[in-house]
Amino acid sequence: MTTTENIILNQVQIDQKIKRIAYQIYETNASEKEVVVAGIIGNGFVLAEKIITVLEEISTLKVTICKITINKKKPLEAITTSLSVDDYKHKSLVVVDDVLNSGTTLIYAVKHFLEVPLKRFKTAVLVNRNHKKYPVKADFKGISLSTSIKEHVQVEFSEKGALAYLVE
Template sequence: MSDTNTLVLNHKQILQKITRIAYEIYERNISAEAVVFAGISGMGNLFASLLADSLREISPLKVELLEVMLDKTAVVQGEVILSEDIDLKDKCLIIVDDVLNTGKTLAYALKPFLEIPINKMEIAVLVNRSHKLFPVTPDYTGFELSTTLSEHIEVDLSKDQYTVHLH
């Protein structure tokens, strides 16, 4: 693994990506009763919160937010839990994560929704690395980045200066 630490997206660029994705979500779901963002634990949940805030600013849509809690290091063995029980009838569900690597985490994150009648389900990611091993394709992507599997993407949305770095 390389010792380099390359800034891929700065704070301003990330905010622009969030705004663009929010507009895309609004355009595709203008007639929905509501949009429910389901953020995957960690940065995925923070990204979902930022998307929800942005969508609320630009649209009259009802926006709801929940967290998909799972252990990203052991998705096969671990349990997938939703932060709250939510009615998804006639709503668009958007599963959100910060980085799409192989699709494994997102595939397992779908588990709690498989037994719920959902009108429409979409996927939003900030960075798509395109190392597709699972049949998961994002509907909304902030940034496409071709990397090797040995490289690591670090997303930080936890403070006032959001960043995406490549290590």
């Protein structure tokens, strides 16, 4: 159960961050006809869907969604996507996750797509924790947060709304 003391972002703030990320993606891809938004299974995919909803409202881009399935506990296992390689080859692609913690999940997702020639490749996260152990960065981020190693950021998307909060 969360208390108001550890809430980082409430529903209104998350909606604002999503809208801003969508505008940044559109600005970066304004000269493109199509962009692929690939969400990492779980909250990354939910966030990707929300970003796409805004992108479709504000732009004429053809937006294709892709689900990235990765075992977050064992990222060396095979990574799969809901699209075939030909569906995103030579296109602009944005990989989306909810929180950039150590960078493990994001770096392995990035590695998967680096094996395919892309026109442009960017990353987006709602919360960037600044505790990376891998040299990966979020090109588009809702908020950057310096936390202790013991603290974790949790994002919840539900029918009632969305919250991002800090847990120890």
